[in-house]
Amino acid sequence: LVPLSLSPRTKQPIRIKEFVKRKNMGTLVGHVAPGFGFFVIGLWHLLNHIKLHAINPNSYKSLPWFPTSRLKYTELFLIMAGSSMSVAMELFIGPNRHQPFDPDGTIPSYHLRNFEHSNISMTFFVYAAFALILDRVGPKAQHGLTQLLGALAFSQQLLxxxxxxxxxxxxxxxxxxxxxxxxxxxxxxxxxGIGNPKSFLISFVRSLSISFQGVWLMVMGVMLWTPEFIPKDCYMNLEDGHQVVRCRGAESLERAKSLVNIEFSWYLIGVTIFAMLLYLALIKFYGEKDEYESLAKFEDHEEETDEDVEAQKKSKVNESKSFIYLGKGSASMDMER
Incomplete structure (x- = not known):
């Protein structure tokens, strides 16, 4: 095994095997897994909001989450399952002793970030759980309260x-x-979105930002914990039980930060292009479908109208015939008299 670097604090080499096995939020897997979850949820919302707006542009109203055809609460169940797995990984599976506390019951400094990450996951679990409960109960303030819970989760994450x-x-x-x-x-x-549920642009940007969160988390995991992608004159260092990227000087650090900024700009442009192409494609697909359905309904309506006109003509002809017949009958009766 080849050591990656030597920690100045512990004087222990960081080995490749140890690097691969670390699966908490300070590693590649710990960022890629939740990032993929954010990306999928954001993309799912983006697809559904565009579809909903394309089909009903005049009566569009956003939804905080979207049910599926087979299992209504699939999205919420996935959020709760992912959050539970994240908490378990942070507090019980990741730590060496499979619990985050010191023998005296205190929280060690190198496990503080584990509690921070688990708190974020627990907040999203609360959001999904109460979103499900609110849907089952069905109060009038369901939409606003669900959005408020989502805002609380993002507030916790940002803080x-x-x-x-x-x-x-x-x-x-x-x-x-x-x-x-x-x-x-x-x-x-x-x-x-709480006060503007009919705004498609708000829902569009929200969904795109959630998806971009996932993209950036995955990029972060790959770029920070893959030795081949570490910036020039920087290296992996083991500090307080976590691997950290350090640079050999101020100039190297500023260069590495600038590369991160450029990388962010590239991904922002790429995600924007993807979102706009997706919007145009779905609008064309569902718009043409809706136009075809409207045309079919119009043709059916015209056929029904033509049938009604023909029926009215026939009824008028029958009435006129019956009138003539009655007229002839009355005339013959008069002649007999």
Whole structure:
């Protein structure tokens, strides 16, 4: 096994096998897994909002979550399952002793970030659980309360990433700072959606921001914890039980941060292009389908109208014939008299 670096604190080499096995939020898997979840949920919302708006542009009303045809609460169940797995990974599976506390019952400093990440997951679990309960009960304020719970989850996420125990001055801190911008957009659009449920643009931006959160989390996991992608003059270092990217000087650090900013810009452009192409494709598909259905209904209506006209003509002819017949009958009766 080849050591990746030597920690100045522990004087222990970080080995590749140890690197691969770490699966908490400070590793590749710990970022890619939740990132994929955010990406799927955001894309699911984006598809459904575009479809809903394409079919009903005049009567569009956003939904905080979307049911599926087979199992209505699939989305909420997936959020609760993913959140539960994240909490279990952070607090029980990831730690060496399979629990996050010291022998004296206190929280060690190197497990603070585990509690921070698990709190985010627990908040999303609360959102999904009460969204399901509210749908079952069906109160009048269901839409607003569900959106408020979503806003609370994003607020918790933004707060904990902003006050993260991880070093904000390094390369990872730059990734986190840019992530906070995307989370803020998700929070803002969720709050705006409470009072504007008929605004398609608010729902569109909200869904796109959730999906972009997932993309950026996955990018963060790959770029920060894959040795081949670490910026030049930077290296992996083991600090307080977590692997951190460190640079050899101020110039190297600034260069690494600039690369992160450029990377963020590229992905932002790419996600925007993808969203617009998806919108145009779905609008064309569902718009043509809706237009075809409207044309078919119009033709059916015309056929029904033609049939009604023909029926009216026939009834008039029959009435006229019966009138003539009655006239002839009355005339013959008069002649007999």
């Amino acid at each position: 904990l990433f902003h006050l993260h125990s991880t070093d904000h001055m390094g390369v990872e801190g730059q990734y986190h700072w840019l992530l906070q911008l995307v989370i803020f957009v998700s929070l803002l659009t969720t709050l705006m």
